[in-house]
Amino acid sequence: KAGVTQTPRYLIKTRGQQVTLSCSPISGHRSVSWYQQTPGQGLQFLFEYFSETQRNKGNFPGRFSGRQFSNSRSEMNVSTLELGDSALYLCASSSAQGPFDYGYTFGSGTRLTVV
Amino acid sequence: GQQVMQIPQYQHVQEGEDFTTYCNSSTTLSNIQWYKQRPGGHPVFLIQLVKSGEVKKQKRLTFQFGEAKKNSSLHITATQTTDVGTYFCAGRRSSGTYKYIFGTGTRLKVLA
Numbered sequence: 001k002a003g004v005t006q007t008p009r010y011l012i013k014t015r016g017q018q019v020t021l022s023c024s025p026i027s028g029h030r031s032v033s034w035y036q037q038t039p040g041q042g043l044q045f046l047f048e049y050f051s052e053t054q055r056n057k058g059n060f061p062g063r064f065s066g067r068q069f070s071n072s073r074s075e076m077n078v079s080t081l082e083l084g085d086s087a088l089y090l091c092a093s094s095s096a097q098g099p100f101d102y103g104y105t106f107g108s109g110t111r112l113t114v115v
Numbered sequence: 116g117q118q119v120m121q122i123p124q125y126q127h128v129q130e131g132e133d134f135t136t137y138c139n140s141s142t143t144l145s146n147i148q149w150y151k152q153r154p155g156g157h158p159v160f161l162i163q164l165v166k167s168g169e170v171k172k173q174k175r176l177t178f179q180f181g182e183a184k185k186n187s188s189l190h191i192t193a194t195q196t197t198d199v200g201t202y203f204c205a206g207r208r209s210s211g212t213y214k215y216i217f218g219t220g221t222r223l224k225v226l227a
Contacts, residue, residue: 031213033213033214033215035217042203042217042218042219042220043158043203043205043217043220044217045214045215045216045217048213048214050213055212055213055214056212056213056214058214090157090158092158094213102160102163103148103150103160103161103162103163104148104150104158104160104205104215105160106157106158106159107157108156108157109157
């Protein structure tokens with residue numbers, strides 16, 4: 001079974017630009033969550049999508065958005081990049097549909113550097 | 116908002132020594148998960164605890180969920196160099212929402 005695929009692996013952008021990151025979940029997984037990981041803040045929840053609907057949202061500004069397609073692939077977009085957006089962005093898929101689940105499977109992440 | 120703290124932040128142990136990390140939530144949790152992230156890698160799911168007072172073992176790893184479902188611990192017996200990494204707990208407040216709050220993590224270094 002293929003794992004969670006995130007593209008690109010590395011990205012360097014300039015302040016003010018926008019960026020789109022992509023995530024392909026494990027086949028059959030309908031839940032996709034995004035996390036931002038930084039040394040200072042740890043893993044911060046961005047949002048979760050299930051069947052093309054955003055089910056949960058973290059405390060990030062509106063510059064961070066996402067979407068999920070009918071094939072469960074997800075994208076997240078960050079507009080008007082700031083230096084503080086430099087981080088490892090992790091996508092995680094899960095088959096969870098209720099109170100019991102089998103944990104996230106994380107992708108390798110996209111390391112975004114804003115200069 | 117919901118916060119999940121872990122202690123200690125860092126731990127250096129000699130190979131063969133035991134190691135414990137503690138996870139404390141400001142709110143009662145529906146369930147808790149544990150992950151391990153190797154240096155340069157991504158978090159990998161280890162286990163999930165659901166019931167109050169639950170204890171689960173995986174070889175040298177023992178996981179506990181507190182009676183009040185607000186804290187948890189991971190204990191590693193006789194650490195090995197392969198145990199190096201950061202251990203995260205992740206808690207979900209309600210079974211009706213799929214939103215996990217990750218703990219701050221404990222970075223374990225094992226000295227051979």
